[in-house]
Amino acid sequence: MSWKLTFEAPRPVIEAALLAHEDVPEWNGDIVISGSEIAEDRPDDWRLEAWLPHKPSRAEIAAVAALLPGPAPRPVVEELADTDWLTQxxxxxxxxxxxxxxxxxxxxxxxxxxxxxxxxxxxxxxxxxxxxxxxxxxxxxxxxxxxxxxxxxxxxxxxxxxxxxxxxxxxxxxxxxxxxxxxxxxxxxxxxxxxxxxxxxxxxxxxxxxxxxxxxxxxxxxxxxxxxxxxxxxxxxxxxxxxxxxxxxxxxxxxxxxxxxxxxxxxxxxxxxxxxxxxxxxxxxxxxxxxxxxxxxxxxxxx
Missing domain, CATH: 3.40.50.150 (Vaccinia Virus protein VP39)
Known part of the structure; x- marks a missing residue:
């Protein structure tokens, strides 16, 4: 099983988080980060997603949240079925x-x-x-x-x-x-x-x-x-x-x-x-x- 964290925020916030992630010198390799728009008709609304191979700890959730400038929104935490998400x-x-x-x-x-x-x-x-x-x-x-x-x-x-x-x-x-x-x-x-x-x-x-x-x-x-x-x-x-x-x-x-x-x-x-x-x-x-x-x-x- 794998897990996913999702934070929704305006596009500039998510882009800033992606840039911040690149500057973290020792990022936890178990946490894979991506950002994307939520829907084509909502180009200014984006989400930051983080995938983990295990249930995220409080420290791991905090590490992802810390990438977002300002107060981070509450994340959605999901347990996912075993799937090759890239292939799918x-x-x-x-x-x-x-x-x-x-x-x-x-x-x-x-x-x-x-x-x-x-x-x-x-x-x-x-x-x-x-x-x-x-x-x-x-x-x-x-x-x-x-x-x-x-x-x-x-x-x-x-x-x-x-x-x-x-x-x-x-x-x-x-x-x-x-x-x-x-x-x-x-x-x-x-x-x-x-x-x-x-x-x-x-x-x-x-x-x-x-x-x-x-x-x-x-x-x-x-x-x-x-x-x-x-x-x-x-x-x-x-x-x-x-x-x-x-x-x-x-x-x-x-x-x-x-x-x-x-x-x-x-x-x-x-x-x-x-x-x-x-x-x-x-x-x-x-x-x-x-x-x-x-x-x-x-x-x-x-x-």
């Missing part, structure tokens, strides 16, 4: 078109047509079926980068989830060497299965994908395979800020960085961290509440 939430998702890509679950047929790359990504325990605004935005931005003449020979997808963005990069630059990483070990078999299903080669050679489990850029293989001319990171604003210097260090001069996972309200902090790391904005797009940023490393940046 992705069942029946509609296909999406983003850039040159059509992404769908196995419940939907592929889309045939010239200039369209079709990916089948089943619901899984890993993030990134394409339906989230950040993933779709990255697919659109990668397509735009290719159209503007970007050449990629060596790329890394940090926080790859299902592997979708790495697959897209290999489709756009089929001779590139691709490395994918994620902090969550569950992603390794998910990426391998999705690669097999979509005809993506796995291995160290150019045109193939190598998968590692790593926290940020902290892995010997990631360091050894750099520097990269494309780094993709669709994660969260807090880690993006922390990792900006590492991304720049592991990029070639003039290299490209694609960032997502940040709300538009978090964009100024992320861009400031990138400027300090010698990265300049090349383009941006907004998909709903989310910003997708294409940055380039200054050629004269020394680190």
């Amino acid at each position: 939430s992705q069942q029946g998702l509609e296909p999406i078109r983003a850039g040159r890509f059509h992404v769908h679950t196995p419940d939907h047929p592929p889309l045939a047509g010239a200039g369209v790359t079709d990916f089948t990504i089943p619901a899984s325990q890993a993030f990134g079926t394409g339906q989230h605004a950040t993933t779709a935005g990255c697919l659109a931005m990668l397509t735009a980068m290719k159209a503007r003449g970007v050449v990629v020979r060596n790329a890394v997808d940090v926080g790859t989830g299902t592997g979708l963005l790495a697959f897209a990069a290999l489709d756009l630059w089929p001779r590139a060497t691709l490395t994918a990483s994620d902090i969550d070990a569950v992603c390794a078999p998910v990426v391998a299965e999705n690669a097999a299903a979509n005809g993506v080669a796995m291995g160290p050679a150019p045109g193939a994908l190598t998968m590692v489990i790593a926290d940020g850029m902290a892995h010997p293989l990631l360091r050894a395979r750099g520097p990269y001319d494309l780094v993709i990171a669709n994660i969260l604003a807090g880690p993006l800020i922390t990792l900006a210097p590492d991304f720049a260090t592991d990029m070639v001069p003039g290299g490209h960085l694609l960032l997502a996972g940040l709300l538009t309200t978090q964009e100024p902090q992320v861009r400031a961290a990138c400027r300090r790391a010698g990265l300049r904005l090349a383009a941006r797009l907004v998909n709903g509440d989310w910003s997708i940023l294409w940055l380039r490393r200054r050629r004269d940046w020394r680190g």
Whole structure:
């Protein structure tokens, strides 16, 4: 059995709580946090949800409540049946078109047509079926980068989830060497299965994908395979800020960085961290509440 806490509050309050959560240095890993609007016709009313694998203690409830600025509303505490909530939430998702890509679950047929790359990504325990605004935005931005003449020979997808963005990069630059990483070990078999299903080669050679489990850029293989001319990171604003210097260090001069996972309200902090790391904005797009940023490393940046 698992448990859930739900706090309802205005959107700015919930967004502030999500930012506060990213700044907690030693957050209890048993507590998974998310924020979302309550209903489409109530865009200013949001909820903060926290999932736990056990009945929450008073201290755990207080820790979540402390993220909210001001007096916290009384939470709803629920016991939940054993369910893979991520997989269930992705069942029946509609296909999406983003850039040159059509992404769908196995419940939907592929889309045939010239200039369209079709990916089948089943619901899984890993993030990134394409339906989230950040993933779709990255697919659109990668397509735009290719159209503007970007050449990629060596790329890394940090926080790859299902592997979708790495697959897209290999489709756009089929001779590139691709490395994918994620902090969550569950992603390794998910990426391998999705690669097999979509005809993506796995291995160290150019045109193939190598998968590692790593926290940020902290892995010997990631360091050894750099520097990269494309780094993709669709994660969260807090880690993006922390990792900006590492991304720049592991990029070639003039290299490209694609960032997502940040709300538009978090964009100024992320861009400031990138400027300090010698990265300049090349383009941006907004998909709903989310910003997708294409940055380039200054050629004269020394680190």
